Amino acid sequence: MEEVTLTLDEAFALCEAAAIRHGARAETARSLAAAAVRSEAEGRPNVGLAHFLDYLAALDAGRIDGAADAVITRPAPAIILSDARKGAAHPGFDRAFDDLVSTARSFGLAMFVQKNAYTCGALGPFAARLAEAGLVGMAATNGPALLAGSGGTRPVYCTNPLAFAAPVADGPPLLIDQASSATAFVSVRKAAREGRPIPEGWALDAEGNPTTDANKAVSGAxxxxGGARGANLALMVEVLSAGLSGANWSLDASSFMKGSESPGTGLFVLAIAPMLLDADFSTRLAAQLERLSGEYGVHIPGQAKGRTREQAEKEGISIPADVYRRIAEG
Structure with a gap:
């Protein structure tokens, strides 16, 4: 496969310019570009620059209002509420980030809640950025219904991911970022495009039957x-992200792939200041993670992403030439 290698700055400039051409205001273009490039640099191409093409398509169709300017209010001293106004999910969070950090450091914890946004793509960075600022972060978001609920066969939740991050002394943050579904929807869609089957246990077809046909899964659920346990987590995420914010429930959210309506999804981010409880938190966590990985062979999530991003900062990222051309010329 032909590839193009870019520095992270070049990749950011490429995406920023493309988003502006497709109608995004400057703040939105910067936020979308930064999110896509970060995911690519962390070795997650499915939610990196290939997924950035979905943002461009959504800008063209109106699923993202490129001119939208998020309205941010403070319902309480430690709560930040953002109305994305049918725009992207990232600008409101980016604008509120420094305030969220300083508020958490002052009060011990702070909450960012958002409604009326397009889907946010990779969720992990919302929590990881807080960990990089020395905070413990937890994030949850919803989207259009794709996932069957406990005991059901029809989609009622999105993949409803949950992310958790914590600072680790002298190393990348601990980062747990996982969907409530057995796999991410983008993985199923990619398999459908490539004509590949999917593993058993990933999906149902439109009639509610188990399937390994990716095309049938895309139109199914x-x-x-983990069965009911995962479905219960999806419901918890739904309450945190859509319930608290006043965003659309997944059942009421329009598609993020077609049509001209914003899915109007929600985002919940909690920031906790561990240094107010234990000044040695990040050092103790580093030692514990070292013990777990060294003596007990435990995989520590987040470390590989951190190493991959450090390498990308030095060597750049390589993306399929077709993706590069579609962003550059679109």
């Missing part, structure tokens, strides 16, 4: 990981 994803399955939760």
């Amino acid at each position: 994803l399955l939760a990981f």
Whole structure:
């Protein structure tokens, strides 16, 4: 496969310019570009520059209002509420980030809640950025219905991911970022495009039957990981992200792939200041993670992403030439 190698700055400039051409205001273009490039640099191409093409298509169709300017209010001293006004999910969070950090450091914790946004793509960075600022972060978001609920066969939740991050002394943050579904929808869609089957236990077809046909899965329903336990987590995420914010429930959210309506989804981010409870938190966590990985062979999530991003900062990222051309020329 032909590839193009870019520095992270070049990749950011490429995406920023493309988003502006497709009608995004400057703030939105910067936020979308930064999110896509970060995911690509962390070795997650499915939610990196290839997914950035979905943002461009959504800008063209109106699923993202490129001119939208998020309205941010403070319902309480430690709560930040953003109305994305049918725009992208990232600008409101980016604008409120420094305030969220300083508020958490002052009060011990702070909450960012958002409604009326397009889907946010990779959720992990919302929590990881807080960990990089020395905070413990937890994030949850919803989207259009793709996932069957406990005991059901029809989609009622999105993949409803949950992310958690914590600062680690002298190393990348601990980062847990996982969907409530057995796999991410973008993985199923990619398999459908490439004509590949999917593993058993990932999805149902439109009639509610288990399927390994990715095309049938796209028009059916994803399955939760761990059965009812995963479905219950999806419901919890739904309450945190859509319920608290006043955003659309997944059942009421329009598609993020077609049509001209914003899915109007929600986002919940909690920031906790561990240093107010234990000044040595990040050092103790580093030692514990070292013990877990060294003596007990435990995989520590987040470390590989951190190493991959450090390498990308030095060597750049390589993306399919077709993706590059579609962003550059679109």
